[in-house]
Amino acid sequence: MSLAIRFWTLVVNMLCIPMHVINAVGLYKVYKRVFPMILRSFSASYNQKMHERKVELFRSLSEFIKPGGKLTILEIGCGTGTNFQFYPPGCKVICTDPNPHFQKYLEKSMKENEQLTFDRFVVTSGEDMSVGDESVDVVVCTLVLCTVRDIPQTLREVHRILRPVRSSNWANI
Structure with missing residues (x-):
């Protein structure tokens, strides 16, 4: 087992080398600005x-x-807001993403989905959300848990911010 773990750790580290090089030569800030544009195109195709x-x-x-x-819905790693079209009318949406450059694309998505109420955009990671305890009804994370550094901590944060379900109707969910 130890040999397999070492092998896959090496594979992952090798796959991360380009990102380390980008960071070392100072291009990471450019990447963070370009990535939202790329994701906007990808997300449209993915949603179709x-x-x-x-x-x-x-x-x-x-x-x-x-x-x-x-x-009240909180979306972790909202990106460009491509899930908004699937939310029920009248929802209040809180968006989080560690990349602040998604905000302009997010604002465009909010204008395209006027049936929703945009609460705020919080620049934060899933592991440390700056949202009050028991303040949201639903947490959405699409294609996000593979990018957080600490999945158990992210899930603890989700549990912290979710309002408890007090109705017996939810016993079977």
Whole structure:
């Protein structure tokens, strides 16, 4: 087992060499500015291919709306906001992403999805979200957990910020 772990650690480290070189020569800031543009194009194509599946995955979000209340969704690693079209109307959306350069693309997505209320954009990682305890109804993270440094800490943060479910209707979920 130890040999396999060492082998895969070496493989991952070798795959990361280009990023280390980019950082060493001072191009990481350029990468952080260019990546949102690339992701915007990729996300549109990805959403077309995954449209039916995403409709199905996000269909139950409206069930979390409390009577007379408003659904608050926090999206970890929101990127360009390509999931917004799948959120139920009237939701309040809090967006987080460690890359501040996504904000202008995010604002464009919010304008395209006027059925939602944009609360705020927080530049933060999933491991340390600057959001109050028990302040959101739903947390969405799409293609994100593979990029965080500490998955257990990210999940602890998700648990911390989610409002507890007090209704017996949710016992079977």
